[in-house]
Amino acid sequence: MNRIVVIGAGQAGASLVAKLRVLGFGGQITLIGEEPAPPYQRPPLSKAYLLGDMTQERLFLRPESFYAEHQIDLQLGAPVEHIDRGEQTLRVGGKVLAYDALAFTTGAIPRHLPATIGGALSGVHVVRTLSDVDAMAPNFTAGRRVVIVGGGYIGLEAAAVAAKLGLHVTVLEMAPRILQRVAAPETSAAIHALHEGHGVRILVSTGLDRIEGETHVTGLRLDDGTLLDADFVIAGIGVTPATALAERAGLMVENGIKVDAQGRTSDAHIWAAGDCAAFPYRGTSMRLESVQNAIDQAELVAENMLGAGKDYDPVPWFWSDQYDMKLQIAGLNTGYDRVVVRQTDARSHWYFAGEKFLAVDALGDARAFMVGKRLLEMGRSPDAQALADPQTDLKSLLRA
Missing domain, CATH: 3.50.50.60 (FAD/NAD(P)-binding domain)
Known part of the structure; x- marks a missing residue:
């Protein structure tokens, strides 16, 4: 495989191409983005950038020079016009590019x-x-x-x-x-x-x-x-996955570009990662809209493009800044039937289905977030009564 093309120059696309070089891929890499700016962080847009606390250049995930230095052909302001899966080519800016492997990291669009x-x-x-x-x-x-x-x-x-x-x-x-x-x-x-x-x-x-x-x-x-x-x-009424190009190319789409556990679409030569990708997750199909998912899934796809054969099984986590309070979330609360409230000098809400721990919302409580995330990674459910007791040392739950 000599030619990899990535469509979508956001967090997932930037992570994927950088990982390919870290893994030693020496072939051609092209990263195509519709926006004129190089890949940048989105979360600060509605926070630090809007407040004027962050310049545009500080939003950039990497200096624009990074892409040239790593022989990554960064094409900006360049929407892809057509994909020919049979010929393994795409048309962008009036030119035709050939690929051996193609990845969609097209993200989502606001409603x-x-x-x-x-x-x-x-x-x-x-x-x-x-x-x-x-x-x-x-x-x-x-x-x-x-x-x-x-x-x-x-x-x-x-x-x-x-x-x-x-x-x-x-x-x-x-x-x-x-x-x-x-x-x-x-x-x-x-x-x-x-x-x-x-x-x-x-x-x-x-x-x-x-x-x-x-x-x-x-x-x-x-x-x-x-x-x-x-x-x-x-x-602020949500987003939908950016799948129009994938649909026109005839790929399977179902609340996102449908991929297998390794990130491969219905075409063996085409992959997807990030907000646009719907992947199998514990018996269902899941699409996650988060920075960490964009990075982790894209980096795994990079490995799998090169033959690693790894399945994606994340412990999802998210965050949101509200004034000076950071809300941090670990896990998914789908199917919860009770919430355990822990109130110390900070506050956290722990979701359970029966005795099974599902997720935690930590409101200005970094320790609760880290312990909750670690418990999920370990597959361990803490005692609800101990959680609710403000005298309980949270770290002791990791040893229980």
């Missing part, structure tokens, strides 16, 4: 508010790319009014930044509580209280009827007829 309710008006933003954040950044000045549609992590991180900068912030959530899809009521309530303590107004069980304005947003009409004045709007 937009429908144009039929005003989602196409000027002043309605999403948070995903550098250009998205650059477009909304001038609005973040004290005294302006922002309405954030969606009470998920991205919307809440943007709300925290806006509140810090002195804006009037309202969060709209259709569900009865924020974070309902991903967190227990205990975590939702703690994050809700944190935001309200910083002056954010959160409206739950609240639907949006339409966005008002002729060319630029002026307000939002709720489903009960209430009008909220707004200078701009942020839609």
